[in-house]
Amino acid sequence: MHAHTNCIGVLGGxxxxxxxxxxxxxxSLTPASCDQDHLPVVVANLPRIPDRSAAILGCGPTPLPVLRQSIQLLNEAGAGVIAxxxxxxxxxxxxxxxxxxxxxxxxxxxxxxRLPAGTRETLVLATRGTLASGFYQRELDGRGFRWSVPDSTTEQPLVDDCIRQIKCGDRAAGSASLQAxxxxxxxxxxxxxILGCTELPLAATGTESAGLLLIDSTLELARSVVDFGLRCGWNHG
Amino acid sequence: MHAHTNCIGVLGGxxxxxxxxxxxxxxSLTPASCDQDHLPVVVANLPRIPDRSAAILGCGPTPLPVLRQSIQLLNEAGAGVIAxxxxxxxxxxxxxxxxxxxxxxxxxxxxxxRLPAGTRETLVLATRGTLASGFYQRELDGRGFRWSVPDSTTEQPLVDDCIRQIKCGDRAAGSASLQAxxxxxxxxxxxxxILGCTELPLAATGTESAGLLLIDSTLELARSVVDFGLRCGWNHG
Structure with missing residues (x-):
């Protein structure tokens, strides 16, 4: 049974x-002056999904069955697009x-x-799993952008720390790691x-990043999904 | 199909x-050091639900059919408690x-x-619909608390303004209304x-309320539902 057959589905947690x-x-990205102008959203916030990065690196159980179930749940709830x-x-x-x-x-x-055409070099900040998977690097290569990733022994530990600190609620420590x-x-x-892990934008609010263009993956995903919903007219019933 | 048969269901929007x-x-209220410690939540954020206050006051369509559908959707998604x-x-x-x-x-x-035993007098700040419905007044009477509501011509318009200002994203104006x-x-x-409308806590962050104990209905609902989920052990799979 669908409360709405056209809504944004969010696989969260x-x-x-x-x-x-x-x-x-x-x-914030939805132009609205009252509740009814907003886009309908169904969120499955299921935090017990096994650690994704560990699974990609071969040192943890696969989250795929639970991710699949959650995608099906969102489809059954009437999602017309999923983020x-x-x-x-x-x-x-x-x-x-x-x-x-x-x-x-x-x-x-x-x-x-969202990367500007004249970008010199893009640093991909992400979990070790995301970097090993390589989808950011392939996407950047496909569009002809030069990229680099943090050094695995001197820099990636700061990314790992930042993500863990945000996940356990210590934003100040997360910001310090990201600032470095x-x-x-x-x-x-x-x-x-590219803040290619959705914990990183939470840490970035406490940093000074002048001279560095930050691409916030949470914001860009939200922008894409709001554009999709507005194009479909889901804010008009 | 349920991704989880025991999760918190939120009827939002x-x-x-x-x-x-x-x-x-x-x-924030959930004690957690990693993703997997958190409580599973399914949110149905369906903003096109007709205006509740208008319906209670007899000047708008009833939201009951859509509210019912959304409750059913949350039950089908495996909610073990609903907020x-x-x-x-x-x-x-x-x-x-x-x-x-x-x-x-x-x-x-x-x-x-959450009201302390020695409370002198509690002001119920809420929509005109909530006040006309009377469930806060009945709950306070039932527990022997003295209460009052804003004067309908000189004070309630400030509540109405505050709610509308928050709904259209103008937090500064909302805070000024609430401060008055x-x-x-x-x-x-x-x-x-009692901030008995969930827009009011968003306005309250910009106010000075020394000497006035504020009961935040959003926070108290979250506290109750987190307590329920933790008692059921939903943070442990």
Whole structure:
């Protein structure tokens, strides 16, 4: 039974704070003067999905069965498009599209589309799983952008720390870790950083990033899904 | 098909910003050091539900059929308890409980439970519909608390303004309206105010309320539902 056959479906909970940030951005991006102008959204916030990054790296159980179930739940709830505010999950993008009637917006495509044409070098900040999966690198290569990833022993530990700190609610520590990464990136002449993990934008609000264009994957995914919903007229019943 | 047979169900979208605030409070109130410690939540954020307050006052269509459908959707998605972060909707509480297998936590009961025993006088700030419905007044009477409501011509317009301002995204204006109400309340010797509309806590963050105990209905509903979920062990799979 569908309350609405056309609504935005959100596969959330990875992590829960990132999903709240995504929902907040979705509401802010929607032009509305009253409740009824907003877009209908169904969110499945299922935090017990096994760790995505660990699974990609071969050191944890696969989250695919639970991700598939959640996609089916959103389809049954009437989703006409699906957003997954978790970058690492996009390792299983093809498998999830297979079980979904509704199109799933790819978070990395949403981000890379926003890169300005003259970008010098883009640093991809993401979990070790996302980087090993390689979908950001492929998307950037496909559009002819030069990219780099953090050094795995001196820089990636700061990304890992930042994500863990945000997931356990310590935003100040998360911001300090991210600030150290931004400072190193500028020293290396990088002009753009993709915050390719949805915990990172939560840490970025407490940083100073002058001279560095930040591409917020949560914001870009929200922008894409709001555009989709507005084009479909879902804000008009 | 249920991704989880035991999760928190949230009937949201009334308004969308208030639902985001509720989700944020729910995440903050959950003791967690990683994603998997959090409580599973399914949110139906359906903003096209007809205006609740107007319907109670007899000047708009009833939202009951859509509210019922949404409750059923949450039950089908596996909700083991349901929260509705919209006070006015509780006018139809009995009718919604009838169609729900999962218990629905009553927002006014969650608030009134938090009033300290020695409270002198509680001001109920809410929509005209909620006040006309009378469920807050009945709950306060039932527990022996003295209460008052805003004067309908000089004070309630400030409540109405505040709610409308928050719904259209103007937080500064909403805070100014609410500040004026707090100032009048203190002059009248009131010591407690129930923010009995989920838009009001969003306005309250920009106010000065010293000497006035604020009972935030969004926070109290979140607290009740998190307590329910933790008691059921839904954070442990």
């Amino acid at each position: 990875m992590g829960p704070a990132a999903t709240v940030d995504f929902m907040s951005k979705l509401v 997954i505010p978790c970058n690492s999950s996009h390792h299983w993008y093809a498998e999830l599209c297979e079980v979904s009637l509704a199109p799933i917006i790819h978070i990395a495509q949403a981000c890379v589309r 990464l931004f400072d190193r990136a500028r020293e290396r002449g990088i002009d753009t950083a | 009334m308004g969308p910003a208030a639902t985001v605030d509720f989700m944020s409070k729910l995440v 509705i972060p919209c006070n006015s909707s509780h006018h139809w509480y009995a009718e919604l409980c009838e169609v729900s297998l999962a218990p629905i936590i009553h927002i006014a009961q969650a608030c009134v439970r 109400l707090f100032d009048r309340a203190r002059e009248r010797g009131i010591d407690t105010a």
